[in-house]
Amino acid sequence: MSLAPRARRISLVVPAGGYAVAVTTPEELATYIRQVAAGSDRAAFTQLFQHFAPRIKGFLQKSGATRELAEELAQETLVTLWRKAAQFDPNRASAATWVYTIARNLWVDEHRRTQRSPVDARGETWLEDLPMAEAPRVPEQEVLGEQRQRAVRTALAALSPAQAEVLQRAYFAEQSQSQIASDLRLSLGTVKSRARLALEHLKDLLDGTYL
Amino acid sequence: MITHHPDDESLLAFASGQLDSGRGLLLSVHLDACQQCHRRVQALLSVGGEVLERAQPMELSDEALQRVLQRIEGTAPESKARVGVTSAPAARGLSRLDSCEVSAWRRVAPGMRYRSVLVPHAADGKMFVLGIAPGRSLPKHSHRDLEWTQVISGAFDDGRARFEAGDFDATDGLVRHQPVVTAEAECICLAHLSAPLVFEGWIARTFGRWIGM
Numbered sequence: 001m002s003l004a005p006r007a008r009r010i011s012l013v014v015p016a017g018g019y020a021v022a023v024t025t026p027e028e029l030a031t032y033i034r035q036v037a038a039g040s041d042r043a044a045f046t047q048l049f050q051h052f053a054p055r056i057k058g059f060l061q062k063s064g065a066t067r068e069l070a071e072e073l074a075q076e077t078l079v080t081l082w083r084k085a086a087q088f089d090p091n092r093a094s095a096a097t098w099v100y101t102i103a104r105n106l107w108v109d110e111h112r113r114t115q116r117s118p119v120d121a122r123g124e125t126w127l128e129d130l131p132m133a134e135a136p137r138v139p140e141q142e143v144l145g146e147q148r149q150r151a152v153r154t155a156l157a158a159l160s161p162a163q164a165e166v167l168q169r170a171y172f173a174e175q176s177q178s179q180i181a182s183d184l185r186l187s188l189g190t191v192k193s194r195a196r197l198a199l200e201h202l203k204d205l206l207d208g209t210y211l
Numbered sequence: 212m213i214t215h216h217p218d219d220e221s222l223l224a225f226a227s228g229q230l231d232s233g234r235g236l237l238l239s240v241h242l243d244a245c246q247q248c249h250r251r252v253q254a255l256l257s258v259g260g261e262v263l264e265r266a267q268p269m270e271l272s273d274e275a276l277q278r279v280l281q282r283i284e285g286t287a288p289e290s291k292a293r294v295g296v297t298s299a300p301a302a303r304g305l306s307r308l309d310s311c312e313v314s315a316w317r318r319v320a321p322g323m324r325y326r327s328v329l330v331p332h333a334a335d336g337k338m339f340v341l342g343i344a345p346g347r348s349l350p351k352h353s354h355r356d357l358e359w360t361q362v363i364s365g366a367f368d369d370g371r372a373r374f375e376a377g378d379f380d381a382t383d384g385l386v387r388h389q390p391v392v393t394a395e396a397e398c399i400c401l402a403h404l405s406a407p408l409v410f411e412g413w414i415a416r417t418f419g420r421w422i423g424m
C-alpha cells in the first residue's frame with residue numbers, strides 16, 4: 001500500500017473545447033481509493049475528485065442532465081465514494097467502473113424520484129444496489145477487475161468508430177435511439193442494428209470470457 | 212441449472228441504468244441467482260467505466276472541491292463490516308423486495324395465489340409474486356406488451372420450454388401461452404407486466420380482474 005506515488009509527476013491533457021485535467025493511471029486511482037478507506041486520506045481524495053468529478057459532470061450532461069444537476073450529482077458521487085470507499089474491491093471492479101456504478105445509481109435515483117409513484121422509496125437503499133459490491137465470491141472464477149477493464153478497453157478500441165459511437169451513446173441515459181439516429185443522421189433501423197452489431201462484436205472480442 | 216437468461220439488450224439497459232424500477236428490480240433478482248449474467252453485467256458496467264473515462268470533462272464550479280471536503284469533514288469512511296458477510300445472493304430469494312410494499316398472499320382461485328408488489332418510483336407496469344399449485348395452470352393468455360418473469364422456486368412448462376428456479380423469461384405481444392406448473396411443488400414467480408394481460412374465457416377474465424390486470 002506504500003507504493004502510492006506521493007509526489008507524482010502531473011501531466012495535463014487539454015481536450016478540444018474542454019479544460020485541462022490531470023492524467024492518472026488506473027493503478028493510481030485504485031491506490032487512492034484504498035488510501036481513503038484505510039486512512040481517511042484527504043489528499044488522495046482530492047486526487048480522486050480532480051480525476052472523476054469533471055468526467056462525471058461531462059458524462060451526466062451528455063446524458064441529459066442540466067449543468068446544475070450534473071454538478072450536484074458529481075459532488076454527490078464523490079461524497080458517496082468517500083463513505084463507501086471500504087467497499088471498493090479491485091478484484092471485482094476497476095476504480096473507473098466502481099465510480100461509474102455509483103454515479104449511475106445516483107442518476108437512476110434522481111431520475112426516478114421525479115416520477116410519480118404511489119410508494120415512496122424507503123431510506124436511501126438503492127433498489128438495485130451496487131451489484132458488484134455484494135457479488136458472490138467464487139475464487140476460481142474470479143477475474144481481476146483491472147484485468148477485465150483492460151480487456152474491455154482493448155475491445156472497445158478494436159470496434160469501428162461507428163460501432164463504438166453507438167455503444168458509447170447507449171450509456172448516455174437520456175438519449176433514446178431515435179435521438180441518436182437524428183444526431184447521427186441515420187435511420188432508426190440503422191442505429192438499432194448498429195448497436196446490436198457493436199454488442200455482438202464486443203462479445204466476440206471479449207471471447208466469451210467476460211461477456 | 213439456469214437455462215433461460217435475459218437478452219443482451221436487457222442486460223445493457225440494466226448496466227446503463229435505463230430500466231424502470233420494476234424491471235430493474237426483477238433483473239436484480241435474476242442477477243442474484245445467476246453467476247453467468249452477473250459476470251456479463253460486470254463486463255457491461257466496465258464498458259460504462261470506460262465511457263466515463265473517455266467522457267469530455269466539464270469544469271466544476273470554483274467552490275465544488277471545498278464544498279465536498281466540508282461535507283466529508285469529520286466523517287470517516289464507513290467500515291467494511293457489511294461487505295461480504297451477507298447471505299449468499301442465490302439464497303436471498305425475494306429479500307430484494309424489502310424496499311417495496313408487498314401485500315399478504317391473496318387467493319384468487321383454487322391453487323392460485325398472489326401478492327401484489329408496489330415498487331417505489333415504478334413508472335408503469337405491475338409487479339406481483341404469483342404462487343401456483345403443483346399441476347395447476349395459469350389461464351391461457353397473451354400479452355399486449357411485455358411480461359418479465361423470474362422463477363423463484365418450483366417449475367413450469369408453457370409448451371415452449373421448461374422454466375425452473377433461477378430462470379428468466381420475457382414474453383412479448385406475439386406469445387400466447389399457458390404456463391403449467393410441474394407436479395413436484397408450488398411454483399413461485401416474480402412477474403412484471405408492462406401492459407395488461409389479455410385473458411381468454413370467463414374464469415380467466417375474472418382472474419385478471421382480481422389481480423388488477
Ligand SMILES: [Zn+2]
Binds near residue numbers: 213216217241246249
Ligand atoms: Zn442469467
